[in-house]
Amino acid sequence: MSNANDMSTPVTRGELREELQRAIAPLATEAELASLATKDEIAQLATKAEIAQLATKAEIAQLATKAEIAQLATKAEIAQLATKAEIAQLATKAELAQAIAPLATKIELEVWGGALLARFESSERKLTQLIERSEQRFQEGLAGVEQRLSAELASHVKAVQESAATMIAGLDDKYKDLPGRVNRLETTVYDKRR
Secondary structure, eight states, rough: OOTTTSSSSSSHHHHHHHHHHHTTTTTHHHHHHTTOOOOHHHHHHHOOOHHHHSHHHHHHHTOHHHHHHHSSSOOHHHBBBBBBBHHHHOOOOHHHHHHHTTTOHHHHHHHHHHHHHHHHHHHHHHHHHHHHHHHHHHHHHHHHHHHHHHHHHHHHHHHHHHHHHHHHHHHHTTTTTTTHHHHOOOOOOHHOOO
């Protein structure tokens, strides 16, 4: 496990499980405890008072509770518990402190988790701002496209109108003298009939 104060390389679940397995490997299993036949064998296990002599309350308070360990590891990973004899091998508090020193404390894990949460929230804020800016640029771009299309459509409509006016004027020019010719024709035809 890396330095507990170094947040640049977060601990993976796999690394945390490996560290937990190393820390709890020497502990007696439930099966081993259940198979103890006599009170003499049970008497060899460490009591709370004996464990309290090995570490201060502050040191114990930093250790994970059963509930916290159960959330992080399976029963198979925490099944081994320490016997009195195994704890007795740790002769002094200094040796115990040295043995648990590389393990991350609850406080260190909470700090690391808080830093990770802060990074997630920061990334989420940045992503939200990026999305909002992108939407704003899209809306501005869309408004620009709408204006250009409107202007282009207006120019096309004007061109069609001018073209239609030219075509109609051409037709009008062909038949401009039609009323005069019809009048002459009518006068000539009607005068002859009379």
